[in-house]
Amino acid sequence: MSRRSGRVKRIISRLFKERQIYHRSDGVVHFISMSTRTQIALAGVIGTFLLWVAYASVNVVFKEQIIVAKERDARIMETTYAKQLLKQQRAYDDVHSLNVIMQRxxxxxxxxxxxxxxxxxxxxxxxxxxxxxxxxxxxxxxxxxxxxxxxxxxxxxxxxxxxxxxxxxxxxxxxxxxxxxxxxxxxxxxxxxxxxxxxxxxxxxxxxxxxxxxxxxxxxxxxxxxxxxxxxxxxxxxxxxxxxxxxxxxxxxxxxxxxxxxxxxxxxxxxxxxxxxxxxxxxxxxxxxxxxxxxxxxxxRLPLSSPLTVSRRLTSGFGVRRDPITGRNANHFGVDFSAAWASPVTATASGVVVYAGVKNGWGRVVEVDHGNGFMTRYAHLHRISVKRGQKVALHQKVGELGSSGRSTGPHVHYEVLYKGRPKNPRRFMEAGRYVFES
Known part of the structure; x- marks a missing residue:
């Protein structure tokens, strides 16, 4: 340890020998004597100054580089952000356009x-x-x-x-x-x-x-x-x-x-x-x-039903027949149904009553206009249940079965007329049967 310290002292003594600095002013010579310690102190001050200058120079240079680097990084971040923003905007536009398509x-x-x-x-x-x-x-x-x-x-x-x-x-x-x-x-x-x-x-x-x-x-x-x-x-x-x-x-x-x-x-x-x-x-x-x-x-509006809904029997058909009173052949423009006395006689389709009264030969009779040229007649009634001008529905009672007029017994004479011409009522009833039977 002593050897090492002695060597250091010898090196310092050689580097920092005692020196004298002379200078002459106005014919007078002056000198400054600088001891080893003074030189060491002065060297320390100069070294410190130089280090500070070097540090300051380096710091200035590096700070500028750091600022430049930070500015570059900022520009990169700004560019990246702008790209991301543009990408998000495009994504939003795509979603919006898809929403428009979906909504449309x-x-x-x-x-x-x-x-x-x-x-x-x-x-x-x-x-x-x-x-x-x-x-x-x-x-x-x-x-x-x-x-x-x-x-x-x-x-x-x-x-x-x-x-x-x-x-x-x-x-x-x-x-x-x-x-x-x-x-x-x-x-x-x-x-x-x-x-x-x-x-x-x-x-x-x-x-x-x-x-x-x-x-x-x-x-x-x-x-x-x-x-x-x-x-x-x-x-x-x-x-x-x-x-x-x-x-x-x-x-x-x-x-x-x-x-x-x-x-x-x-x-x-x-x-x-x-x-x-x-x-x-x-x-x-x-x-x-x-x-x-x-x-x-x-x-x-077609008269497709029977004028009687109760138990009945067809006693006379449509066309030429033997007259029940004279016995001679005569035209019969309707059909006759026999049933119990005072059985309800009903309308065979909806319509309007155009006649309700007594006619020669028919006795008490009701006539119903069904429109489209159709009219039905119900004759030989015991009692009439409707009035002229009255509206009737299918199977609405228009009278009671009887034997008034030119009749040999209780029955209803039923006719279907189309544009004033008699038609076979049985064909209409069979057509009505076709509606509900198979």
Missing amino acids: EFDATMAEISSRHQTLKSMVERKVAIDQSLDGLARGLSEAGAPNGAKPANANRVMIDVAPAEATPRQSRLSILRRQALEEVEKSRAAAPPGSAASEALKKMESAAVDLYIEQMLLVAALEEKATAKIDTLHRVLAATGIGGEELLPDPKITNMVLAQGGPFIHAANFTDASTAFFRHANRAGVLIDELATLEAVVA
């Missing part, structure tokens, strides 16, 4: 569904009203039974089922309709970016819409089939009367071939091909329902 498609789909629903609702309500009217008529006619009074033996099937068996099974038709619907929807499908969430959502929405579209199309087809079947039945009823539908049906009205049921104006551009196809089918079904309504209105 949803609104269009709901508008189509609502429009189809309203059309179907209108047709179904009309069809139900017609069916209820025909069912009521069938039930009323079944109360009277056949001309001889026989009741239906099959629990009163309301209308004859004349619809042919379905050509193709429902599942096959369902597949055909689904394929057609998908093809139609494909033509009008909104463009969504491939692989986007909107694309999958649109597919699900379109799939649900297609399923509903198919069900609505099947309902239209069912309405069309059932309307066609009942139209055929009612035409057979009219044919059975011997007059025929051509003479009884009014002239066809001009039909709206765009939206059969009418309603608010809806521009064609608002509908896809699928909707247009639906309304074509719906229009055809609507035309059939219009025809069915016309037929129902005609049939409802």
Whole structure:
């Protein structure tokens, strides 16, 4: 340890020998004596100063570099932030555009569904009203039974089922309709970016819409089939009367071939091909329902029932017969039913009483106008129950069975007149039987 300290002292003594600094001023020589310690102190001060200068210089240089680096980092962060912001803005724009597409498609789909629903609702309500009217008529006619009074033996099937068996099974038709619907929807499908969430959502929405579209199309087809079947039945009823539908049906009205049921104006551009196809089918079904309504209105006013709903017996038919009083051949323009005395005689269809009184040969008689040129006559009554101008419904009592006028016993003479000409009432009663029996 002493050796090392002695060596250090020798090195310091050589480096910092005692020195004298001379200088002359005004002929006088001065000197400064600098000891080793003084030199060491001065060297320390100078070294410290130089270190401080070096530190300050380096610090200034590095601070500038640090500031430059920080500014560069700030610019990088700002650029990155701007890119992220732009990316988020683009993502927002994409989402917004997808929302617009989804909203537009949803609104269009709901508008189509609502429009189809309203059309179907209108047709179904009309069809139900017609069916209820025909069912009521069938039930009323079944109360009277056949001309001889026989009741239906099959629990009163309301209308004859004349619809042919379905050509193709429902599942096959369902597949055909689904394929057609998908093809139609494909033509009008909104463009969504491939692989986007909107694309999958649109597919699900379109799939649900297609399923509903198919069900609505099947309902239209069912309405069309059932309307066609009942139209055929009612035409057979009219044919059975011997007059025929051509003479009884009014002239066809001009039909709206765009939206059969009418309603608010809806521009064609608002509908896809699928909707247009639906309304074509719906229009055809609507035309059939219009025809069915016309037929129902005609049939409802036909005198298809018997004037007696109680037990009775047909005692004389329509046409030439032997007169019960003179015994000679004579025309008989009606049919005679015998039953218990004072049995209720009822209207065979709805109408208005145009005569209620006594006529020569007929005794007490009631005549009812049913419209469309039809009138019925009920003669030889014991008592009259209605007045002239009174409205009557099917099977409403108009009098009581008796034997007034030119009669040989208690019975009711019943006539059907069309445009003033007598028609065979039995044909009308058989047509009425056709309504409720199969």
